[in-house]
Amino acid sequence: MTVEQTWHADADVLAAYVAGRLGRATAASLEAHLLACASCRAGIAPFAPSEQLAGNLAVLHSRIDAPPAPRTERFLQRLGLPERITRLLVVTPSARLAWLIAVAGAMAAAVIAADVSGSSQRATFAFLVGAPLVPLGVVTATFATRSDPAREVVIATPTPGFDLLLVRVVAVLVPAVVLTLLAALVVPGQGGEGALWLLPALGLATATLALASWIPVRAVSGVLGTAWVAAAMVSVRRAPRTDLIEHYIAFRPAGQAVMVAITLAAAAVVVLRRDAFDLIDAGRTQ
Amino acid sequence: MIDLSDRSDEDLLLAIGERDRGAFDSLYHRHGPWLTVRLAHRCGDDDVVDQALQDTFMAVWSKPGAYRGSGAVPAWLWGIAVRRMIDQLRRRPSLAYRAANDGLVVSAEDEVLVGIGHGELGPALDRLSPELVMVVQATVLDGLTTREAARLLRIPAGTVKSRMARARLQLREALA
Amino acid sequence: MNNGTTVELAEVTKRYGSTAAVDGISLALGRGVTGLLGPNGAGKTTLLRMIATVLAPDSGAVRVLGEDPGRAEGRLSIRRRLGYFPQEPGYYANLTAFAFVDYIAILKEMTGRQERHDEVTRVLTQVGLDDVMHKRIKALSGGMRRRVILAQALLGRPELLVLDEPASGLDPEQRLRFRETVSAVAEHHTVLLSTHQTDDVSALCQRVVVMDRGRVLHDGAPDALVDHARGHVWVATAPDPGARVSWRTSSGEYRLIGDPPPGAELVTPALEDAYLLLLGRNTSAADGPVPTPGRA
Numbered sequence: 001m002t003v004e005q006t007w008h009a010d011a012d013v014l015a016a017y018v019a020g021r022l023g024r025a026t027a028a029s030l031e032a033h034l035l036a037c038a039s040c041r042a043g044i045a046p047f048a049p050s051e052q053l054a055g056n057l058a059v060l061h062s063r064i065d066a067p068p069a070p071r072t073e074r075f076l077q078r079l080g081l082p083e084r085i086t087r088l089l090v091v092t093p094s095a096r097l098a099w100l101i102a103v104a105g106a107m108a109a110a111v112i113a114a115d116v117s118g119s120s121q122r123a124t125f126a127f128l129v130g131a132p133l134v135p136l137g138v139v140t141a142t143f144a145t146r147s148d149p150a151r152e153v154v155i156a157t158p159t160p161g162f163d164l165l166l167v168r169v170v171a172v173l174v175p176a177v178v179l180t181l182l183a184a185l186v187v188p189g190q191g192g193e194g195a196l197w198l199l200p201a202l203g204l205a206t207a208t209l210a211l212a213s214w215i216p217v218r219a220v221s222g223v224l225g226t227a228w229v230a231a232a233m234v235s236v237r238r239a240p241r242t243d244l245i246e247h248y249i250a251f252r253p254a255g256q257a258v259m260v261a262i263t264l265a266a267a268a269v270v271v272l273r274r275d276a277f278d279l280i281d282a283g284r285t286q
Numbered sequence: 287m288i289d290l291s292d293r294s295d296e297d298l299l300l301a302i303g304e305r306d307r308g309a310f311d312s313l314y315h316r317h318g319p320w321l322t323v324r325l326a327h328r329c330g331d332d333d334v335v336d337q338a339l340q341d342t343f344m345a346v347w348s349k350p351g352a353y354r355g356s357g358a359v360p361a362w363l364w365g366i367a368v369r370r371m372i373d374q375l376r377r378r379p380s381l382a383y384r385a386a387n388d389g390l391v392v393s394a395e396d397e398v399l400v401g402i403g404h405g406e407l408g409p410a411l412d413r414l415s416p417e418l419v420m421v422v423q424a425t426v427l428d429g430l431t432t433r434e435a436a437r438l439l440r441i442p443a444g445t446v447k448s449r450m451a452r453a454r455l456q457l458r459e460a461l462a
Numbered sequence: 463m464n465n466g467t468t469v470e471l472a473e474v475t476k477r478y479g480s481t482a483a484v485d486g487i488s489l490a491l492g493r494g495v496t497g498l499l500g501p502n503g504a505g506k507t508t509l510l511r512m513i514a515t516v517l518a519p520d521s522g523a524v525r526v527l528g529e530d531p532g533r534a535e536g537r538l539s540i541r542r543r544l545g546y547f548p549q550e551p552g553y554y555a556n557l558t559a560f561a562f563v564d565y566i567a568i569l570k571e572m573t574g575r576q577e578r579h580d581e582v583t584r585v586l587t588q589v590g591l592d593d594v595m596h597k598r599i600k601a602l603s604g605g606m607r608r609r610v611i612l613a614q615a616l617l618g619r620p621e622l623l624v625l626d627e628p629a630s631g632l633d634p635e636q637r638l639r640f641r642e643t644v645s646a647v648a649e650h651h652t653v654l655l656s657t658h659q660t661d662d663v664s665a666l667c668q669r670v671v672v673m674d675r676g677r678v679l680h681d682g683a684p685d686a687l688v689d690h691a692r693g694h695v696w697v698a699t700a701p702d703p704g705a706r707v708s709w710r711t712s713s714g715e716y717r718l719i720g721d722p723p724p725g726a727e728l729v730t731p732a733l734e735d736a737y738l739l740l741l742g743r744n745t746s747a748a749d750g751p752v753p754t755p756g757r758a
Contacts, residue, residue: 017323020327023412024411024412024419028411028423028427031324032427034320035360036358036360041316041317041320048319048320048323052322052332052335053319053322056318056322056336056339056343057311057318058579059336059575060344062579062583063344064344064347084565084568087565087568148552149552149553149554149555150551150553150554152516152548153546153548153566153614156514156515156516157566158541158569158570159570275534278537279516280516332576333574333576336576
């Protein structure tokens with residue numbers, strides 16, 4: 001400061017300020033004075049918590065030396081997510097991101113191809129049957145060993161495996177569902193038909209999670225996915241081309257209600273079986 | 287912990303811009319203590335204080351050029367620190383910004399001891415209700431905008447303005 | 463816990479298909495370093511996984527640090543006091559060593575930043591990685607990567623340290639450093655480590671458990687194991703049908719382990735001789751070819 005201070009706080013006052021023993025108005029005056037007076041600022045140093053200061057400087061040095069956190073992690077932290085979740089999301093996404101993009105691309109291609117072929121009812125039906133396979137694949141991939149190379153180290157920590165799994169499943173399921181919903185806009189659907197896949201998708205995904213607490217996840221998703229597609233093929237075998245959707249029970253109101261029931265029941269099983277996810281052999285093919 | 291560097295704050299910032307670790311450490315030793323103490327008066331949680339302090343100096347390290355030379359370096363540093371603390375508090379809804387030395391009534395004797403003359407203002411400030419004190423502290427003393435103060439105190443911006451007006455009125459009456 | 467027992471197994475069995483990887487093992491461990499010695503496929507990893515609470519036994523009882531890992535609360539309590547180095551440790555290659563250990567520290571419920579930072583720095587320094595802790599793991603050598611995993615196991619000074627072949631892939635100097643680290647921890651805590659190196663056992667362990675094909679062949683002090691081999695190790699100029707194992711040493715003579723012929727030149731056995739003798743006996747005692755367990 002260029003302005004010479006005419007008054008200085010003595011050591012007793014500074015000590016009282018540090019200890020919180022000054023009155024409101026006095027503390028306020030002193031704080032205003034400190035901003036302008038280098039010698040009083042320096043006078044505080046002997047009373048400041050030196051251990052805390054040294055510790056913070058050490059952290060600062062290592063933060064300066066450390067490469068910055070990935071941009072995605074900083075973004076997620078800014079959204080208010082706790083560190084253990086943001087770190088979890090950024091440490092394992094590489095394989096899955098590629099996978100998501102591939103799925104999105106494949107679906108878009110399928111949609112375009114079907115659209116070009118001219119039969120819009122067939123395109124919609126193919127989309128509705130194919131879309132639930134996306135969340136199914138997502139859940140399966142989340143379990144795969146490769147998706148978390150440090151799985152065994154992570155599982156032996158006190159943080160419940162179920163919590164970690166849930167965070168991961170939600171983190172990939174939400175983008176997958178959003179992507180697929182976007183794809184639905186491209187499909188020449190009639191009215192709300194473009195969203196009929198949503199409940200079967202939830203049913204298949206939660207059922208897979210529930211069963212994976214006993215049986216290897218790949219077997220579960222293989223069987224469920226195949227059954228889903230096979231049932232669709234069989235039920236529309238003799239249907240007229242213009243009325244495919246009506247012929248698959250899963251897309252009729254009764255079938256949709258069943259899917260809701262399956263989702264709720266499976267979710268209940270997952271919660272009851274949460275302990276199983278604390279072990280390394282949950283959902284794994286040995 | 288005594289800062290032996292006789293370079294000015296502005297010089298240190300320039301040197302930090304050239305990745306001078308020594309200048310950084312000097313600036314830290316010079317300003318870390320009072321910033322820590324003042325932050326601790328605003329929030330009792332050590333972790334929040336540590337985070338805010340570290341984030342402040344990280345900001346200084348990564349962008350020393352953000353100091354434009356208007357106003358003094360200490361005020362600039364405090365401006366960063368209090369805003370970093372707000373970021374921390376926003377993430378921890380259970381913790382709150384608090385009025386310095388809340389509930390402490392200072393005797394005339396103390397005032398004499400301290401020897402800082404604020405005449406009638408001291409008792410008048412002490413008589414303000416806690417909500418009004420918080421608003422005065424956040425805006426006048428800590429230099430936050432109405433919107434920042436509103437977010438910090440978790441009240442609407444309109445309430446900050448109306449409380450500020452009430453505080454001004456009460457102080458004026460007390461001094462009249 | 464009575465008389466300092468930290469790990470207690472009673473009739474523990476774990477099967478993979480028709481093979482018992484761990485076959486009715488009972489064991490009690492206390493403070494200090496216990497070495498788990500055995501060939502590949504002996505069931506060491508399965509046993510360690512059950513003790514580390516990441517795998518549940520098919521039958522039998524496991525108690526670790528006085529708690530039952532089969533119950534959620536027990537498991538949580540154990541995991542708060544456990545350090546684990548799995549046999550196939552993975553890491554996130556793109557993270558720095560510091561960030562990786564810091565992440566595990568977060569999962570180990572160290573929420574205070576300052577405290578966590580100090581602890582992460584401490585363990586990385588303890589394993590000798592202080593110079594490279596801000597390098598990405600993919601840029602580190604194999605031995606350094608293993609030390610990163612060892613560092614995370616040391617977080618929070620765990621009461622029980624379960625290490626599955628932690629020293630494999632380390633060079634001699636790193637091995638020495640590793641022994642120092644482990645023996646420092648073992649002064650106050652329980653360390654259980656598996657290895658197929660008998661010299662790790664002689665150097666570190668107060669107790670050795672030899673396992674083969676899911677069963678315990680020996681449990682006691684390393685010296686007691688050596689005693690078993692007295693009178694069964696000899697040297698000769700040619701191989702002998704009475705030897706279960708024999709090899710030509712650098713001096714050109716044969717070292718033989720088994721039942722010596724009369725008048726054989728007996729020598730003092732080393733731990734390795736005793737271990738080989740024990741395994742050799744076990745193999746010839748079993749009928750038919752050696753079964754291959756599904757998972758070691």
